Amino acid sequence: MIQIKDLHKSYKMGSNSLHVLKGIDFNVEDGELVAIMGSSGSGKSTLLNILGMLDNADTGDYILDGVPIKNLNETKAAQYRNKFLGFIFQSFNLINYKTAAENVALPLYYQKVGRKERQEKALKYLEQVGLKEWATHLPSELSGGQKQRVAIARAMAAEPKVLLADEPTGALDSKTSYEVMDLIQKINDAGNTILVVTHEPDIADMCKRIVHLRDGVIVEDKKVEQVRAQQYV
Amino acid sequence: MFDLDRWKEIFDAILKNKLRTFLTGLSVASGIFILVILLGFGQGMHNGIAKEFSNDSANRIFVWTWRTTKEHKGLNPGRRIVMNNENAAYIEKAFGEYLDAKSPLLRVQTTSITYGKETLGYRVQGVGPDYQPIENEFMSEGRFLSEKDMAERAKVAVLSNKMKREVFKKDDEPLGKFIKISGVPFKIIGFYGDPGGDQEEQRIYIPFTTAQIVFNGSDTVNNLAYNLKPQATFDETVKASMEFSENLKTYLKQVHMVAPEDEGAIRVFNTLEQAKRFHNLTGGIKLFFWFVGICTIVAGVVGVSNIMLIVVKERTKEIGVRKALGAKPWSIVAMIVQEAVFVTAVSGFGGLIFSMGLLELVGPNIEVDYILNPSVNFQVAITTVFLLIGAGVLAGFFPAWRAARMSTIDALRDE
Numbered sequence: 001m002i003q004i005k006d007l008h009k010s011y012k013m014g015s016n017s018l019h020v021l022k023g024i025d026f027n028v029e030d031g032e033l034v035a036i037m038g039s040s041g042s043g044k045s046t047l048l049n050i051l052g053m054l055d056n057a058d059t060g061d062y063i064l065d066g067v068p069i070k071n072l073n074e075t076k077a078a079q080y081r082n083k084f085l086g087f088i089f090q091s092f093n094l095i096n097y098k099t100a101a102e103n104v105a106l107p108l109y110y111q112k113v114g115r116k117e118r119q120e121k122a123l124k125y126l127e128q129v130g131l132k133e134w135a136t137h138l139p140s141e142l143s144g145g146q147k148q149r150v151a152i153a154r155a156m157a158a159e160p161k162v163l164l165a166d167e168p169t170g171a172l173d174s175k176t177s178y179e180v181m182d183l184i185q186k187i188n189d190a191g192n193t194i195l196v197v198t199h200e201p202d203i204a205d206m207c208k209r210i211v212h213l214r215d216g217v218i219v220e221d222k223k224v225e226q227v228r229a230q231q232y233v
Numbered sequence: 234m235f236d237l238d239r240w241k242e243i244f245d246a247i248l249k250n251k252l253r254t255f256l257t258g259l260s261v262a263s264g265i266f267i268l269v270i271l272l273g274f275g276q277g278m279h280n281g282i283a284k285e286f287s288n289d290s291a292n293r294i295f296v297w298t299w300r301t302t303k304e305h306k307g308l309n310p311g312r313r314i315v316m317n318n319e320n321a322a323y324i325e326k327a328f329g330e331y332l333d334a335k336s337p338l339l340r341v342q343t344t345s346i347t348y349g350k351e352t353l354g355y356r357v358q359g360v361g362p363d364y365q366p367i368e369n370e371f372m373s374e375g376r377f378l379s380e381k382d383m384a385e386r387a388k389v390a391v392l393s394n395k396m397k398r399e400v401f402k403k404d405d406e407p408l409g410k411f412i413k414i415s416g417v418p419f420k421i422i423g424f425y426g427d428p429g430g431d432q433e434e435q436r437i438y439i440p441f442t443t444a445q446i447v448f449n450g451s452d453t454v455n456n457l458a459y460n461l462k463p464q465a466t467f468d469e470t471v472k473a474s475m476e477f478s479e480n481l482k483t484y485l486k487q488v489h490m491v492a493p494e495d496e497g498a499i500r501v502f503n504t505l506e507q508a509k510r511f512h513n514l515t516g517g518i519k520l521f522f523w524f525v526g527i528c529t530i531v532a533g534v535v536g537v538s539n540i541m542l543i544v545v546k547e548r549t550k551e552i553g554v555r556k557a558l559g560a561k562p563w564s565i566v567a568m569i570v571q572e573a574v575f576v577t578a579v580s581g582f583g584g585l586i587f588s589m590g591l592l593e594l595v596g597p598n599i600e601v602d603y604i605l606n607p608s609v610n611f612q613v614a615i616t617t618v619f620l621l622i623g624a625g626v627l628a629g630f631f632p633a634w635r636a637a638r639m640s641t642i643d644a645l646r647d648e
Contacts, residue, residue, distance in 0.1 A: 049642055052557070054557065054640075054641045054642045054645075055640075055642060074556075074561070074562045074637075074638075075561045075562060075563070078556060078559050078560060078561045078562070079559065079561070081556075081557060081558070081559050082558065082559020083559070087557050087558070089645070093550070093553075093554045093557075093645065094554075095551050095554060095555075097245065097246070097249030097250070098245065102245075106555070106558055107558040107559055109238060109242075110555075110558060110559040110560050110561075110564070111559065115237075115238060154558070158558070158559070
C-alpha cells in the first residue's frame with residue numbers, strides 16, 4: 001500500500017539546515033495497523049506530513065497505492081488527499097459551527113457527492129462509531145472521546161486507502177483513549193490500513209506493528225502481538 | 234457560482250457568525266445609505282434653488298450708464314456716456330430672439346407735479362408698455378400705457394394705488410382727470426400696484442416717447458430694461474441670460490467707444506447672476522456630497538476587507554482542515570470571495586432600498602426653503618452598488634488568496 005524509499009527531508013533554519021529525515025525505508029501492506037513511535041524531534045510528525053501529502057520530501061520515493069507521489073501542486077495534492085487519505089488529528093479539528101453529521105459529510109462534499117448521499121453516508125459512519133443519535137449536535141456539545149469518534153467517522157467517510165492518525169489519543173484520558181483505540185482496531189479488523197503516530201507505549205502495543213524513529217532514522221521495526229483495547233473498556 | 238452546495242456552505246458560515254456578518258453588512262449598507270441620502274439632498278437643493286428663482290420674474294436685465302474710467306482711443310476718462318434711441322432699437326433688432334419684454338426708460342427731471350392746487354412729491358418716468366411686466370406691476374383700475382399712447386405721444390399718466398389713497402381720497406372717480414407735470418396736463422388713465430409695496434409705488438409712468446418730446450427734446454435714454462424669454466431648463470435660461478448681458482455690454486461699449494475692460498461706464502444688472510451664484514454653490518455642494526459619499530463607501534470597502542482579513546485569520550485552522558480533507562485552493566478562494574460578495578451585495582442593496590425608500594417617502598414632504606423633492610438618480614445609485622460589490626470581490630479575494638496559498642500544516646497548527 002505504501003512504499004517509501006530513502007526518504008530525506010531537511011528544514012532550513014537560518015544559515016544551517018536541520019536534517020530531520022535521514023533516509024527512511026519503509027513499506028506498509030494492505031490492512032496493517034502500524035504505530036510510529038519516537039520522542040519529539042525524532043521526525044515522526046514530519047514523516048506523517050509527507051505521508052499525508054501536506055509536505056514534500058527533498059529526495060526519495062513515495063508510492064501510495066501504486067501512484068508515485070511527487071512534485072504535486074496544491075490542487076493535485078488536495079485531490080489525492082481526498083481520494084487516498086483520511087486524517088485523524090490530536091485536536092480533532094472538527095469545524096465548530098457544523099454539526100457532527102455535517103462534519104462527517106465534509107470530505108464527501110469535496111468529492112462532489114450529492115447532498116442526499118452525503119447525508120446517508122454521514123449517518124452510516126456516525127452509526128459505525130456509535131454516535132448516530134448525536135448527528136445534529138455541534139462539536140461543542142460533545143465530549144472529547146465523542147469528538148474524536150466523529151473525527152474518525154469523518155476520516156472514514158471518504159473511504160480512503162489509508163487512515164493517518166496523528167496522536168489520536170493525545171488529548172484524551174486513558175479510558176477514552178482505549179475506547180478510541182478499540183474503534184481504530186475494529187476499523188482495522190474490517191480491512192483498513194491505519195498508521196498511528198504516538199509516543200505512548202500502551203497505545204503502540206495495541207497496534208500490530210511498531211516502527212521506532214530516532215533522529216530521523218528507523219531504529220526498530222517489529223511486528224507485535226496486538227493488545228486488544230476491548231478488555232480495558 | 235450557482236453551486237447549491239457551496240451556497241449552503243456560505244449560508245452556514247454566515248448564519249453561524251451572525252454578528253460578524255451583521256457588522257460587515259452594516260458598514261456597507263451605511264456607506265450606500267449615506268451616499269444616497271447626501272446625493273438626494275444635493276439634488277433637492279438644486280431643485281429648490283431652481284424653483285426659488287424660476288417663479289420670480291427674476292429673468293430681468295437693467296442697463297444704465299455712467300462715466301468712463303479708462304482712456305480709450307484718445308478719449309479721456311470721465312466722459313459721461315448717454316444711451317440713445319438708436320441703441321435701444323439696435324438691441325431690439327440684434328438680440329430680439331432673447332427678449333420677452335423690453336422698455337427704454339427716461340427719468341423726467343421735473344420741478345413740479347400738481348393736481349388742482351395740490352403739489353405731489355413723486356418721480357416721473359417715461360417708459361414703454363412692456364414696463365408693466367418688467368416691474369411686475371398689476372393694474373387695479375384703468376389700463377397701463379399702450380403702443381398707441383407711444384405712437385401718438387399721448388399725454389397720459391399711470392399713477393399708483395398709493396397716490397390714489399394719498400391724493401384722491403376725496404374724489405370718487407379720479408380716472409380721466411388731469412395732473413400737471415411741469416405745467417403740462419396729463420390725463421390719468423390707470424392705477425397700478427406693485428408687489429414690493431409702497432416704496433415701489435412712488436413713480437408716475439408716462440409714455441416714453443412723450444417724455445422725450447415734452448421734457449427732454451432729444452433722443453436720450455437713461456435706462457434699458459428687459460425681461461428675457463425663459464428657456465427649457467434653468468441652466469439654459471442662465472446661459473442665455475449671461476450671453477445676452479455680455480453681448481449687450483460689448484455692443485454698447487463699442488458704439489460709445491468705451492474701453493472693453495472699462496467696467497464703470499456701462500453697467501448691467503442681471504437678476505439671474507444672483508441665481509447663478511446660488512446655482513454654482515449647489516454645484517459645489519453636490520460635488521462635496523459626492524466626495525463625502527465616496528469616502529464613506531471607501532471606508533465601507535476598507536471595512537469589508539478588514540473584516541474579511543479577520544474572517545480568514547479566524548478560519549485559518551478551518552481552512553487547513555478543509556484542505557486536509559481535500560479542498561482545492563480555488564474552492565477556498567471561491568468560498569470566501571462568494572461570502573464577501575454575498576454580504577456586500579445583500580447589504581448594499583438593503584442600504585439602497587432603505588435610503589431610496591426614505592427619500593421617496595420623506596422627500597416630497599420636506600418643506601424647507603431651498604430644498605425641494607430630494608431624489609436620487611436610480612442609475613447612479615445602482616452603479617454605486619455594483620461598484621461596491623466589485624470592491625467586495627477584491628476585498629475578499631486578497632485575504633482568501635493568502636489563506637489558500639498558506640501551507641496546510643501551518644494552517645492546521647494555527648490556534
